[in-house]
Amino acid sequence: MKTKPLYLDDSYLKDMNAEVLEVLPEGExxxxxxxxxxxxxxxxxxxATDQGELKGDNWSGEVYQVINRDEEIWHFVKTTNTPTVGMKVHGNINWDRRYKNMKLHSAGHVIDFAMFLLGxxxxxxVPMKADHNxxxxxxxxxxxxxxxxQKLEDKSNELVSQNLKFTWYFQPLEDLQKEAIYLIPGLPTNKPLRTLKLEGIGAVADGGTQVKNTGEVGKIKIESIEKEEGLTLVRYSIAG
Ligand SMILES: [Zn+2]
Incomplete structure (x- = not known):
């Protein structure tokens, strides 16, 4: 990947300076x-994708979608002028949108950790997938x-009220295996894996953005628990 993903280290970064490495037309x-x-x-x-804007000298664009495709991070931009390779830009994300997404994502993990604590x-x-949109x-x-x-909602909100720290860092799979509460199959073995750790509880592999502690998530509501063809769907919402 040509792009340094700054959001993986610091979820609270709202802007950055960058250089344009590649540009492709994407319709009108x-x-x-x-x-x-x-x-x-x-x-x-x-x-969900971040949105926001990019600005350069005499150039600006509205970032409406960002996608990881073929191991590269592509910013999809609406603009009247064609951006050029080598151009310096300043980028700002729509922070309200990101912060909501980040809280929803962390809330999902709080519920998942609560599931683990409930045995x-x-x-x-078996955790399969999630949607935090x-x-x-x-x-x-x-x-x-x-x-x-009710039991799951209570346990989740107990974790919220304890205001436990979330931390994230990269480590080899063999080290992650030692502290993970579970690992999804097929994780790469040839590169450090991003670990999300909840203070005093355990860790999982994770590549998204997270809030610093469970208190920041706020009150969690379990909307419903549905059974479908051997699967369990836990629907949830947060107050903020
Ligand atoms: Zn996650």
Whole structure:
């Protein structure tokens, strides 16, 4: 990857300076660009794309979508002037949007850690995937006969009230294996893996942006727990 993903180290960075490395046309008044570094989070891992703006000398563009494609981070930009390779730009993300997405993403992990503390995940319910966008939910393989909605909400909010620290760092798979509560199959073994750790509870592999502590997530509501063809869907929302 040509781009340094600044958001992986610091989720709270709102802007950056960058150099344009590649530009491709993307239809009428639109281009996609690769930058040497970025604070823009590309859609993925259930977290929505960042949006915002890029500005250079006599040039500006509106970033409407950022996608990780073919191992490169592409900024999709609406602009009246064609951007040029080598141009210096300043980028700003729409922080309100990102912060909401970040809180929703961290909330999903709080619920997942609560599932683990309740002894349900990863054995009875196997974590599969999640969406932290407009209809936030987590999908587990397996179903329960017991109704755990209230119990899961209480446990999640207990973690919120404890204001536990989230930390993230890169480490080899063998080290991550020692502290992970579970690992999804197929993680790369040839590069350091980004680890998300919740203070006193455990760690998972994760590539998204996170808030600093569980208190920042705010009150979590479990909207429903649905069973579908051997899967369990936990739908949730946050107050903020
Ligand atoms: Zn995640």
């Amino acid at each position: 008044g639109q281009h996609r660009m690769i930058l040497d570094q970025t604070v823009f989070y590309p859609m993925g891992g259930g977290q 349900l995940s990863p054995k009875t319910l 407009k209809n936030p939910h987590i999908v587990y393989q397996g179903v329960l006969t017991e109704d755990i909605k």
